[in-house]
Amino acid sequence: MSVHAAILSDSSERRVQVRTNSNNAYVNRAPIPIVNNSTGITIVRGDRFTSDSMQGLIQQKQREFDFDAKLSIEESKRVNVNKSPPAYNTIYNTTYDPVYSTGNNGYGSASSMDFNSWLNSNRYRAQQIASYQRYLSAQVGAQNVPPMEQLLTTARSWDKCGYEPYQLPPQELWSNIVPTLRLYTNLKSQGILPASAEIRSVYRSPGLNDCAGGASSSKHMTAGAIDIWVPEYENNQWRLNNMQDGLCQFWQYQGGTYDFGLGLYATGAIHLDTQGFRKWGFNNASSSSSCRS
Incomplete structure (x- = not known):
């Protein structure tokens, strides 16, 4: 099966969009954090993927990604940004x-x-x-x-x-x-x-x-x-x-x-x-x- 994959990014999530040649349908896959130095997005074209090879690509790219924001990637889900709440020394006591x-x-x-x-x-x-x-x-x-x-x-x-x-x-x-x-x-x-x-x-x-x-x-x-x-x-x-x-x-x-x-x-x-x-x-x-x- 020939597919095209791209990393789509907006203010709230990152996801992989995969298009097959057979039915021209778009299928959402797990987030693949692939970054291009010039555009920030890398398009994967012309490769033939099995289910296993797609999962392998996801895992490979996930390892390569710099987790600055501690992104958690789950297949077919939005990317979760795990940020710890700020810690303050002052306690406001209004009891x-x-x-x-x-x-x-x-x-x-x-x-x-x-x-x-x-x-x-x-x-x-x-x-x-x-x-x-x-x-x-x-x-x-x-x-x-x-x-x-x-x-x-x-x-x-x-x-x-x-x-x-x-x-x-x-x-x-x-x-x-x-x-x-x-x-x-x-x-x-x-x-x-x-x-x-x-x-x-x-x-x-x-x-x-x-x-x-x-x-x-x-x-x-x-x-x-x-x-x-x-x-x-x-x-x-x-x-x-x-x-x-x-x-x-x-x-x-x-x-x-x-x-x-x-x-x-x-x-x-x-x-x-x-x-x-x-x-x-x-x-x-x-x-x-x-x-x-």
Whole structure:
């Protein structure tokens, strides 16, 4: 059988076109990567091929072809270009976790930006926070520095107010949190606060504090206050009351030494600061405090 074979090429595939003399029909065969130096295409004419010899030509030419693009040739199919996907070093983390959806504790948020995503979104931020952590470690001991993802939280309504969930306080305010962290550590070491207590709000800029409904003289704006809660006590009113009683007793007998400001809320949230010896409850009044004395 006399045939004519040619390599046809377009933007998507390469294939062999074979025409027989007997019926003038075109038959597609496996891709034969035959390249002519001048035109890029070599026409095979006048040869007589059996099925075996055609397959042999395909295999021979396939071996001769320079696989720059790692072409995979399969008979009667399109040529597949096996390209590996590009590898990037940067990982874009856009995870949002509903970690603050804790019922009515008062410090819940529908979603919280992943701390590591926030930390790495600014090239200088991690350096600044590392400096803050070193400063606090030098003041209260590294073992008494809470996790940064707790210590940098702002307010539950950060998203609604157009702010970020975490914020580093200005450096001139760093010293204000030191006595409050010492108090927090002491309350935990005495068992008044359980080890599972978590910090949910610390520094708030004046704009965020105003939007979030904070008091106009809130100590959060001076980075001297922390709001905490205990997740395991959320649905255990007896244990919550017990903890609040312990805080009230500590405030009564030792609060003056620490200049202890204690806010207790029905939601289970607790405010601690060391910028004024006082107590209050749900409406920021002393009379509404659950402390009986």
